[in-house]
Amino acid sequence: MKSVVRTRFAPSPTGYLHIGGARTALFCWLYARRHNGDFILRIEDTDRERSTPEAVQAILDGMAWLELTPDEGPFYQTQRFDRYKEVVQQLLDAGHAYHCYCTKDELEAMRAEQMARKEKPRYDGRCRERTEPREGVDPVVRFKSPQTGQTVVDDQVRGRVTFNNAELDDLIIARADGTPTYNFTVVVDDMDMSVTHVIRGDDHLNNTPRQINIFKALGATPPSYAHLPMILGPDGAKLSKRHGAVSVMQYREDGFLPDAIVNYLVRLGWAHGDQEIFSREEMIELFDLVDVNQSASAINPEKLLWLNQHYIKTTDVAELAMELAWHLDRQGIDTIGGPALDALVECQRERAKTLKQMAESSRFFFEEPQEYDPKAARKNLTAEARPVLEEVQSRLSALPEWRAEPIHEIVQAIAAERELKLGKVAQPIRVAISGGTVSPPIDATLALLGREKTLQRLARAVEFCSTAAPDA
């Protein structure tokens, strides 16, 4: 009998999928893939106040974009309320749970007292032995947690962590309105869904002994646990909306490739020797929980940018062209009549850290620049540049074949004949064509732009040169 690995990612839909959640999902997905197991997506939406359908969609979108496809799910906890009720009753019948009639005010007072005594605030179990209901109070159901002994978590990344049961109190498993709570639904679901490995953020480590005890009360075997260290913002502070906790989809807006994000994320808290670049296949083959770090790690935006650039340089052109089209469209650039996107990508891929940037710096291929960058014009579109541009114009218009190579030859010949450095010829052309001082190599740029537009823009620049004030 082979044991099948089953992992799950269980976000609560109270906001978008952020980078920390994405990393957790990635590790769950990798572990399942690595062991030919199943990766389950479960939406923990028992808090009906804060859960929204928009957030559910955002999580689904984020995972789809990163290509972290679940094998099962999404399952929704709100659709399993009958099952939870059944298990609550089972626990009640077995004497593992009881009704508690304490009011919120009473509980608050109790906590305040404990804090004053410098004790850890916890429920003291005062309703454990109560047999009579209390008038006018809808009871909650509490789990009867063991009061002596220890609970051991054999964590796959933390090692053995021991908790004294005396530290654990009787947690609420069903609210006064009958709805179940987190620590309980997690256990029922992990049990029902035969989850074998719970891989999650280490903010859950302290919950684990409680969950293990519920498993035991249910007569079930707890899964194996792995608690991942947190991800911090670039400044080393906790991830928050202000820092880098932006939605995964925001990274798409910003011009990142999903492969770059995934590669970046896999190296946050995990390493395989000195290797930095991992294809999905490689990470699946190499990933293991024993190689996961125990300490939190900060996001490094520069390194992410570097990885993104790497993927821009190496990803299949057609794929990049599609993503570039998306960004061009976002920036309101009409690509009709412009150069082929494949060729454009080929030309721009070595000088863009993001696709958003690439789209921005490619605008001039589709639209004539509104005006020249003043500084660039002052330096390059001078009276001295005018005859040069005129010659470029006339020789280019006579060029039989509009390709980069002959264009390059002409530019070079003009520079040589006039005893000018190449830059003295290329740079004025660049400003004439792009409006600024930055573009791909001038021959490739002109080839891509096409003869008609090139000559048009050169003519306009020649005119500009004659009106230009003499260099002061």
Next chain:
RNA sequence: GCUCCCAUCGUCUAGCGGUCCAGGACGCGGCCCUCUCAAGGCUGAAACACGAGUUCGAUUCUCGUUGGGAGCGCCA
């Protein structure tokens, strides 16, 4: 306050008692290449938090200190 977790260059990390005056990557500096911007090549600066042990020998093991973090809800 109590419980739990963590600690190697600025950042991500390698290291699983000697191979480490600590290796790689991002970023940063310098040089080369160069029609701009890049890309690329070479190169430089940069870390074992501190203190006790254990050991012939600790970055690696133990304890403590300090410093971070998480949890302590009828949130998840």
